[in-house]
Amino acid sequence: MKLEEFIPAFAQPVATFDLGFDSAFNTDLVSFIDSLRLGTDGGPVRTSVGGWRNEGDFFAIQNPLIKRLETECAKAAMQFLEACGATIALEKHAISLNGWANWNGKGHYNAPHRHLGADVCGTYYVKQPNDASLNTGCIEFLDNRNIMPAQQRLGGPIFGTRVRRRPEAGKLVVFPSFLTHWVPPNQTEDGRIVVAWNAKLRQKL
């Protein structure tokens, strides 16, 4: 007997990329986002409970650091779609990103949500709090399917119903827009900074 085919049908993949930036890149990005945060009121609150996010599209800001980040995130989004086995002609499409910088201080969190309307989403970790206890700095993905508890006991990526990660600064997490996720409260005095984005595939002209 041999296994002939195994299809993880209707999968909900979560990928982590190392963007390969040196530590100076993140240090400079922290300074830039902090200066933006301390100089502006920030944009509208969406899923964030507390915290700050920049007004408008972060990737529209003219800055070489941000341009480098946008370029790498767009490449990762395309690679993610390839890994997903997307059958659309990827070579005839380009990725367009819309992003926002997000700062979470003590007690701040993001309620469970999805990014409907986007194709692929990502979160780049600029700065993580030093203390990893009590789930601070984690992102947790929640299952959208209705798996009965009796089958959840089987565990693993197919039968399990939640996946939790604590990406290091410099890592990018990419996932499909339909995947529910949330960010547990920051229980430290140390800020958490990410750049989150939505990606859409656009046909090349």
Ligand SMILES: [Fe+2]
């Ligand atoms: Fe999100």
